[in-house]
Amino acid sequence: MAKDFLKGVKDHYDVIVIGSGLAGMTGANVLAKAGYSVLLLEHHYQLGGMATWFKRRGGHIFDISLHGFPVGMIKSCRKYWTQEIADSIVQLKGIRFENPQFSLRTTFDRKDFTRLITEKFNIPFETVDEFFSAARKMNFYDDQSTTTRELFERFFPGRSDVVRLLMEPITYANGSTLDDPAITYGIVFSNFMSKGVFTFQGGTDALVTKMRAELERNGVDVRIRSLVEQIEIDENRQVQAVHVNGRRIGCQSVLSNSNIKSTILNLVGPEHFDPEFVEETRAVRLNNSSCQVYIALKPGVGFDNCGDLLFHSEHEGFDIQAMLSKDVSSRTFSFYYPETRPGSDRWMVVSSTNANYRDWADLSEEQYQHDKQQLCEDTLNCLEKYVPDIRQKVDWVEASTPCTFKHYTRHMQGASFGTKFEGLKVSQTLPEQVQGLFHAGSVGIIMSGWLGAVNYGVIVANEVDKYLTPAEATV
Numbered sequence: 001m002a003k004d005f006l007k008g009v010k011d012h013y014d015v016i017v018i019g020s021g022l023a024g025m026t027g028a029n030v031l032a033k034a035g036y037s038v039l040l041l042e043h044h045y046q047l048g049g050m051a052t053w054f055k056r057r058g059g060h061i062f063d064i065s066l067h068g069f070p071v072g073m074i075k076s077c078r079k080y081w082t083q084e085i086a087d088s089i090v091q092l093k094g095i096r097f098e099n100p101q102f103s104l105r106t107t108f109d110r111k112d113f114t115r116l117i118t119e120k121f122n123i124p125f126e127t128v129d130e131f132f133s134a135a136r137k138m139n140f141y142d143d144q145s146t147t148t149r150e151l152f153e154r155f156f157p158g159r160s161d162v163v164r165l166l167m168e169p170i171t172y173a174n175g176s177t178l179d180d181p182a183i184t185y186g187i188v189f190s191n192f193m194s195k196g197v198f199t200f201q202g203g204t205d206a207l208v209t210k211m212r213a214e215l216e217r218n219g220v221d222v223r224i225r226s227l228v229e230q231i232e233i234d235e236n237r238q239v240q241a242v243h244v245n246g247r248r249i250g251c252q253s254v255l256s257n258s259n260i261k262s263t264i265l266n267l268v269g270p271e272h273f274d275p276e277f278v279e280e281t282r283a284v285r286l287n288n289s290s291c292q293v294y295i296a297l298k299p300g301v302g303f304d305n306c307g308d309l310l311f312h313s314e315h316e317g318f319d320i321q322a323m324l325s326k327d328v329s330s331r332t333f334s335f336y337y338p339e340t341r342p343g344s345d346r347w348m349v350v351s352s353t354n355a356n357y358r359d360w361a362d363l364s365e366e367q368y369q370h371d372k373q374q375l376c377e378d379t380l381n382c383l384e385k386y387v388p389d390i391r392q393k394v395d396w397v398e399a400s401t402p403c404t405f406k407h408y409t410r411h412m413q414g415a416s417f418g419t420k421f422e423g424l425k426v427s428q429t430l431p432e433q434v435q436g437l438f439h440a441g442s443v444g445i446i447m448s449g450w451l452g453a454v455n456y457g458v459i460v461a462n463e464v465d466k467y468l469t470p471a472e473a474t475v
């Protein structure tokens with residue numbers, strides 16, 4: 001008989017969290033610590049969503065999205081998770097750019113970027129300083145009509161090299177383009193520039209294992225292999241229950257970490273919302289997806305230090321269409337050394353490229369397999385520039401595509417970074433449409449990435465808390 005992954009589950013919870021991405025897990029943790037009964041439902045066999053890993057024969061462990069996040073993760077993990085988790089966050093100092101316009105290494109913080117832009121790109125210090133201050137001051141309530149392109153044009157007119165330095169890493173970090181609102185750029189860029197790029201020592205598996213232990217310590221009922229099929233709403237537009245693995249579980253509120261569009265259009269259904277809200281939801285643009293190539297070296301075999309993150313491009317200038325093209329000319333290499341998992345003897349490389357879902361989803365199975373193989377080959381050819389004898393050293397190579405991300409996280413079109421900016425408003429106004437229904441997860445560019453997802457999980461958990469305990473009940 002098939003295993004019942006919901007064995008022992010209660011009939012009713014204060015909150016049901018759908019999805020165990022970083023926003024879902026953080027929201028669940030905050031609410032459990034506040035004393036609510038919380039059920040966390042995840043369709044996959046492991047927690048983490050995009051913050052995940054996989055193992056392969058020979059003891060190889062590959063991280064999917066552990067490439068770098070801003071220093072703010074330390075504070076967020078200390079406040080909303082544990083001191084132990086926060087203490088494992090360390091800086092990555094070797095960020096490299098290799099492209100036809102420039103070749104450089106940086107610690108990716110304001111001081112070093114100011115030095116580079118003034119000394120290497122010959123821009124006056126005052127201009128650079130003003131640019132950093134303008135980006136730093138940006139916040140969500142500012143003018144949203146100025147685009148990132150206009151922001152760059154104001155400070156660095158005609159300087160495609162400077163724009164590339166400032167923009168390429170952010171495009172890799174959250175899929176944003178020059179046409180997105182400048183505030184999304186300013187907020188994310190300034191988060192990184194504050195102190196540089198950080199990582200979790202021990203790997204994503206260690207992080208998520210610690211998070212799961214903390215969730216369970218705080219009383220969250222955690223269930224994997226549990227696919228939510230429906231969020232049940234009554235005639236007064238109030239959340240009643242979720243249907244999961246063919247079973248109904250009652251609840252006072254739902255915090256969905258599933259993609260915002262699928263939450264509204266598939267899990268609830270358009271008939272439960274105002275028609276204008278449905279239109280607004282349908283109009284939300286998904287962000288792009290990704291391809292990755294995972295390369296493990298033979299045990300104990302390494303390479304000379306190549307830096308930690310290398311933005312490689314063969315393209316003449318910053319060009320978002322070229323970055324998304326299936327005909328890859330730009331890649332980010334993450335180099336992992338044994339220190340990533342102290343005590344290990346493994347060197348690994350993960351190559352990431354932004355990608356369009358349709359370029360992969362419409363292929364025949366045969367063509368799909370062929371193109372994945374080709375992607376592995378092309379990536380090894382490119383990597384040879386940095387690790388000349390990679391082909392002799394390699395023990396395992398495989399690729400993932402937008403279809404892989406869709407399969408494991410159920411994001412529409414495998415969106416790696418949720419939605420474009422307009423998705424944030426839909427996510428935030430969801431509870432005005434259906435009482436007790438909340439969403440937290442990658443939306444609006446600024447709420448994606450590890451830090452954005454964790455922080456949005458906290459923000460929305462506070463909203464759920466207010467809903468469950470109205471102000472008059474607490475006095």
Ligand SMILES: Cc1cc2nc3c(=O)[nH]c(=O)nc-3n(C[C@H](O)[C@H](O)[C@H](O)COP(=O)(O)OP(=O)(O)OC[C@H]3O[C@@H](n4cnc5c(N)ncnc54)[C@H](O)[C@@H]3O)c2cc1C
Binds near residue numbers: 019067290450
């Ligand atoms: C290739 C790649 C590289 C990245 N690199 C970085 C990086 O270096 N730094 C960084 O900060 N960010 C990075 N990111 C982005 C970052 O990983 C994500 O923004 C973040 O992890 C998303 O968290 P989330 O809370 O939105 O949930 P998600 O990770 O999207 O998780 C949602 C969860 O909900 C579950 N779910 C969905 N529907 C259902 C359902 N009906 N029933 C049950 N469960 C359901 C899914 O299975 C999933 O576990 C990267 C992303 C990708 C794809």
